[in-house]
Amino acid sequence: MMKLMMAGAFATVAAAVFVTAAAAQDSANIGEQGLQTEPMELVIDDEKMMTRVKAPADSPFTELISGWEFRNPGTRKMELDDFDNPAFIWVEQGEELWSTVDGTEGKSCATCHEDASDSMKGVRAAFPKWDEAKGKPQAMEHQVNECRTERMGADAWKWESDQMLGMTAYVGLQSRGMPVQVEIDGPMQEWWQRGKDLYYQRVGQLDMSCANCHEDNYGKMIRADRLSQGQINGFPTYRLKWQKIGSLHRRFKGCMQNIRAVGYKRGSDEFTALELYVASRGQGLSVETPAVRQ
Amino acid sequence: MIPRMVWIASACIAAGVTAASAEVVAPDKVMMEDMTVGKSLSGQAGNPDEGRKVFASRKLGNCLACHANADLKNELFHGQVGPPLDGVADRWEEPQLRAILVDSKKVFGGQSIMPSFYRIINDQRTQEKFHNKTILTAEQIEDIIAYLKTLKE
Numbered sequence: 001m002m003k004l005m006m007a008g009a010f011a012t013v014a015a016a017v018f019v020t021a022a023a024a025q026d027s028a029n030i031g032e033q034g035l036q037t038e039p040m041e042l043v044i045d046d047e048k049m050m051t052r053v054k055a056p057a058d059s060p061f062t063e064l065i066s067g068w069e070f071r072n073p074g075t076r077k078m079e080l081d082d083f084d085n086p087a088f089i090w091v092e093q094g095e096e097l098w099s100t101v102d103g104t105e106g107k108s109c110a111t112c113h114e115d116a117s118d119s120m121k122g123v124r125a126a127f128p129k130w131d132e133a134k135g136k137p138q139a140m141e142h143q144v145n146e147c148r149t150e151r152m153g154a155d156a157w158k159w160e161s162d163q164m165l166g167m168t169a170y171v172g173l174q175s176r177g178m179p180v181q182v183e184i185d186g187p188m189q190e191w192w193q194r195g196k197d198l199y200y201q202r203v204g205q206l207d208m209s210c211a212n213c214h215e216d217n218y219g220k221m222i223r224a225d226r227l228s229q230g231q232i233n234g235f236p237t238y239r240l241k242w243q244k245i246g247s248l249h250r251r252f253k254g255c256m257q258n259i260r261a262v263g264y265k266r267g268s269d270e271f272t273a274l275e276l277y278v279a280s281r282g283q284g285l286s287v288e289t290p291a292v293r294q
Numbered sequence: 295m296i297p298r299m300v301w302i303a304s305a306c307i308a309a310g311v312t313a314a315s316a317e318v319v320a321p322d323k324v325m326m327e328d329m330t331v332g333k334s335l336s337g338q339a340g341n342p343d344e345g346r347k348v349f350a351s352r353k354l355g356n357c358l359a360c361h362a363n364a365d366l367k368n369e370l371f372h373g374q375v376g377p378p379l380d381g382v383a384d385r386w387e388e389p390q391l392r393a394i395l396v397d398s399k400k401v402f403g404g405q406s407i408m409p410s411f412y413r414i415i416n417d418q419r420t421q422e423k424f425h426n427k428t429i430l431t432a433e434q435i436e437d438i439i440a441y442l443k444t445l446k447e
Contacts, residue, residue, distance in 0.1 A: 205415050205424040207399075212407040220374040223352075223359040227375075261419045 035069065035226060039076055042068050042288070047177045049286040059281065060215050061229065066285050070219070070228040071294055075240065078292040087169055087238035087290030090162065090245045094170025097163060103154030109147065109167075116174055124175035125287050128276045130188055137191050139272050140168050141247065159266040165245045169236050172289030180233050180287060182279045195277025198270060204261030210278075213255075225294070230255075231282040232275065234291025245290060248275060318432045321396075321414050329401045330389035335412065335432035345441025348434045355430060355438060360408065365445060375407060381447030391442050395435050411435060 042049040051066035068076060078084045099110040113119040128137040131146075138146070144167055145156040157164040184192045199210045213222065214230030221227070235248040249271045253263030264270040317337025324331055334340075348354045350369050357363070361379045362372035372378075386394070394401050398408035411429045430438070 201418075203418045203420075205418075205420050205427070205429060206409045207413075207415055207418065208407060208409070216405075216407060217375050221371070222373050222375055223356070224371040256419070257421075260421050260424050262421055 035072065037073050037076075039073070039080060042066070042076070042079060042286075044080060044082070044176065049177060049288055050179065050284065051286070053179075053284040056283065060211075061281075064231065064282055064285055065218070065229050066233055066282075066288065067228040067231050067293055068234070068288065068291065070226045075292055075294050078238075079288065085238065085290065085292055087236070087245045087292065090166040090236075091169045091173055091290060092166075093162060094166030094168070097167055098170060103148065103152035105151070105153040107152045112147075112151070116171065120171045120174040122175050122178055124172040124289055125178045125181050126183065128182065128272055128279065130183065130186070135187075136269065137188060137272055137276055139249075139267065139275055140171065141267060142272070144168065144171075160247055160250055165236050165247060168247070169245060169290040172236065172287065175287040176289060177286050179284045180279055180282050182276060182283065184276070184280050188276065191273045192277055192280060194270075195273035195275070198274045199277055203256060204259035206259040206261075208259045210255070229281070230278065231285060232278050233282050233285045234288035234293070236289065237291045237293050240292075240294050321412050321428050324396050324412065326393055326396065326400060329393050330387070331392040331396055332389045334436055335392070335396070336436045338433075338436065340433070340436030340438065340440030342437070342440040342444050344434075345437035345439070348430065348438055349441055354434060355411070357438075363445070379442065379445055381445060383443045383446045386442075388439060388443060391439050392435070395430075395438060 042051050049066070049068075051068050053064050055061040055064050068079060078086070082088050095116075097109070098116055099108050101108045101111075109116070124140065127140045127143075129143070130136075131138045131142075141157075141159055141164055144164065148154040149156050157167070182188075202209045202212075210230060213227050218227045218229045232248050235251070236245050237248075237251070238245045239251075247266065249266035249268075252271055252274060253266065256263035264274075319333065319335045319337075324335065325333065346366070349357045349363070350366055352359075357379070358366060358369060358372050360373040360375035361377065362374065363379045365380075366372070382391075390401070394408075396412040397410040398406045399410060402408065409429055412432070412435055414426055414428060416425045
């Protein structure tokens with residue numbers, strides 16, 4: 001593990017330097033929406049990710065575009081090869097935890113779910129999911145903690161802990177390349193609407209909604225950042241700025257913070273509803289977990 | 295660029311009147327008519343050099359986040375969300391610029407992404423430390439207006 005961490009740290013520093021250099025030249029190449037630059041395609045392990053898909057008729061977009069398309073060459077390249085992707089430090093940790101016995105029941109995830117590459121295939125693509133017993137949708141983090149506390153007799157992991165990030169990255173990886181496909185009908189409808197309301201609501205002293213930036217202005221520079229559509233197909237995501245992997249709800253919080261609003265709590269009903277709604281805006285994009293962003 | 299004499303003159307005015315800042319127009323007392331605000335918010339003329347700083351500062355106006363401005367080309371990263379402000383003084387009169395800065399939505403419509411720099415917003419999950427505060431002070435807005443008036447083509 002130690003050796004791996006070291007290698008990861010070096011890779012990160014090297015990548016950060018590379019990215020800074022690349023950022024300087026990126027303004028030369030502005031495409032109509034995304035950045036037109038090499039590498040043009042996201043192919044990981046010979047599998048091509050769908051980073052652009054035609055939007056359905058009821059979408060506010062004409063084309064759904066992954067956040068990868070808006071990043072500069074250095075950041076794009078880091079996602080192409082798992083050896084260059086610093087998120088894999090956490091993935092390895094998640095893989096280890098998968099078969100580590102924990103809690104009063106003497107069980108590990110593998111005790112019930114066996115081989116993750118089988119049992120967890122497609123799971124990320126469909127979250128958040130309706131939970132009948134709880135009567136509300138669950139993010140993957142909720143589900144993992146449900147299994148830990150209710151089935152293993154183990155303590156819940158903190159939302160932003162390395163264990164939770166590692167596990168959600170590892171489980172998410174099993175769906176990489178599969179199209180995002182969340183359920184929004186039935187009891188989810190009401191939650192979807194709640195998420196949508198949050199998305200279009202202006203907040204903070206700067207008085208902006210998510211849509212002001214990610215719907216009305218994607219493709220444009222906002223100071224040093226190129227705005228994307230704010231798609232969530234890559235979470236948890238390694239962020240160069242954070243120098244670590246982070247949860248989606250951390251990202252939501254950060255965006256709200258920047259406009260001088262108080263974010264909701266990670267795992268709150270509000271963020272789960274928002275997650276559901278934003279996921280639905282990216283139906284059909286490939287799961288990229290764990291993605292790399294600037 | 296503004297002639298040096300004018301700059302010195304306005305700096306003197308600024309220094310002289312600061313003590314008696316009673317003339318500041320409170321955010322809820324701003325009179326906007328036909329998308330114009332005629333009266334100086336601070337009761338005095340702004341200082342264009344200060345305005346240039348406020349314009350560029352990430353913590354204050356952060357106007358460069360959204361607007362390119364050739365006069366500040368030595369600053370890295372100009373945004374593209376709003377139109378470039380080169381020559382903005384040829385397009386808008388001072389009372390219009392003041393209205394745009396006070397409450398952009400009243401000029402551009404409710405969909406605008408541009409913040410309202412002189413409006414108090416406490417009830418939108420606003421962080422506590424920004425309660426009862428406008429993004430910019432009356433003086434800073436007047437400084438920015440004085441600066442924008444130097445941007446002619």
